[in-house]
Amino acid sequence: MSEPAAPMDDPDYKAAIVDLLGALAYGEVAAFERLAQDSELAPGLADRTELQGMAATEFGHYRKLADRLASLGADPVTAMVPFQRALDEFHDRTAPADWFEALVKAYVGEGLTADFYREIAANLDEDTRALILEILDDEGQAAFAVDRVKAGIAADSRLAGRLALFGRRLMGEALVQGQSVAAERDALTAMLAGGVGRPGFDLATIGRLFTRLTENHVARMGTLGLAP
Amino acid sequence: MSEPAAPMDDPDYKAAIVDLLGALAYGEVAAFERLAQDSELAPGLADRTELQGMAATEFGHYRKLADRLASLGADPVTAMVPFQRALDEFHDRTAPADWFEALVKAYVGEGLTADFYREIAANLDEDTRALILEILDDEGQAAFAVDRVKAGIAADSRLAGRLALFGRRLMGEALVQGQSVAAERDALTAMLAGGVGRPGFDLATIGRLFTRLTENHVARMGTLGLAP
Numbered sequence: 001m002s003e004p005a006a007p008m009d010d011p012d013y014k015a016a017i018v019d020l021l022g023a024l025a026y027g028e029v030a031a032f033e034r035l036a037q038d039s040e041l042a043p044g045l046a047d048r049t050e051l052q053g054m055a056a057t058e059f060g061h062y063r064k065l066a067d068r069l070a071s072l073g074a075d076p077v078t079a080m081v082p083f084q085r086a087l088d089e090f091h092d093r094t095a096p097a098d099w100f101e102a103l104v105k106a107y108v109g110e111g112l113t114a115d116f117y118r119e120i121a122a123n124l125d126e127d128t129r130a131l132i133l134e135i136l137d138d139e140g141q142a143a144f145a146v147d148r149v150k151a152g153i154a155a156d157s158r159l160a161g162r163l164a165l166f167g168r169r170l171m172g173e174a175l176v177q178g179q180s181v182a183a184e185r186d187a188l189t190a191m192l193a194g195g196v197g198r199p200g201f202d203l204a205t206i207g208r209l210f211t212r213l214t215e216n217h218v219a220r221m222g223t224l225g226l227a228p
Numbered sequence: 229m230s231e232p233a234a235p236m237d238d239p240d241y242k243a244a245i246v247d248l249l250g251a252l253a254y255g256e257v258a259a260f261e262r263l264a265q266d267s268e269l270a271p272g273l274a275d276r277t278e279l280q281g282m283a284a285t286e287f288g289h290y291r292k293l294a295d296r297l298a299s300l301g302a303d304p305v306t307a308m309v310p311f312q313r314a315l316d317e318f319h320d321r322t323a324p325a326d327w328f329e330a331l332v333k334a335y336v337g338e339g340l341t342a343d344f345y346r347e348i349a350a351n352l353d354e355d356t357r358a359l360i361l362e363i364l365d366d367e368g369q370a371a372f373a374v375d376r377v378k379a380g381i382a383a384d385s386r387l388a389g390r391l392a393l394f395g396r397r398l399m400g401e402a403l404v405q406g407q408s409v410a411a412e413r414d415a416l417t418a419m420l421a422g423g424v425g426r427p428g429f430d431l432a433t434i435g436r437l438f439t440r441l442t443e444n445h446v447a448r449m450g451t452l453g454l455a456p
Binding site: 029033040045046052053063066076077081 | 260267268281284312
């Protein structure tokens, strides 16, 4: 294993990490907001508090990421702003039409986010990686959605087609917005592509990353009883 | 000091505690929802995350209260349902029209809730009191609202009149809904009034309690630079 030395004195690396943490932080803020909103679609108080609990957990992640940004001397809001448009657009375009879509979005969204965190963790400096892994410890809260979605499909088989379509839309919009961020944020993309003279991802690695993200998405859709 | 013995084997006391915890738990759920919604009124991301942070903290309180209900053998949802109408009505009738009203509601609401928790803690069994005091440890998050409201009034003096009116409405609605809950929930009211054969509040004590809650409200309005 080649372990990169703590490289925060490299200004390019530090800029890329501030970008990465800003993107993740706004991702958590946006997830908080949308999960809190989506919880209102729940048929009852027990389901409602499940989604609210996920929202509260996301906000805890935001706090950790914002604290790290501050300790790097970066203003959290300034670091988040560049990612606001893409993430808001993702959420606007994938607003759930009902409780079942909210469940699919919570489950697929948590899984996709966890995959992304896991993938990027490997090539980061030790402190940043430890933070990412700490946040990953909270995953699995959306597992309750699986039973709910399966029960919904059992009660109304037409639901499966609509939710499968919605799941594809989620993945498609995530990829589109991800690409638009990558195109705009050079330092971040350079780091993820290994372009700042340290171990990182080359383009073939990024291709394999997208393949793994997609494979995991397909597996999650299967777990929900939905066609990929 | 007369310390009440752990009285959970008294079914009346236990029923009253389940009622109390259910009321507090739904109070936290409703606060989470409304703070999350109200955060959208914020003029910028920094202010938005302040209110979201308060919301996330309220959800943490909900979790603690729900865990305690479960450990008493009570279903949290069943315990919360009787208080849903009154608390939803309170929030519906005090929905902030803008960011400044959201700030006043966050500040006044946190203060009033903390006062109520502090007042009831004294006469509860030790375990319940410890839980209440643990939750009280989080208070003070709305302090940021003071500077914001004062700056708003400095920029537009007409704001003070509208916010003072809104603050009075908050207190009025809280008292109305509190009374409607007290009228409906006999076990809870009996406990708060000391009616289940153990140290509690008599009616004169309740009168003084309301006086203190009101005095503290007046003091908070003053801190915000508003007429009571």
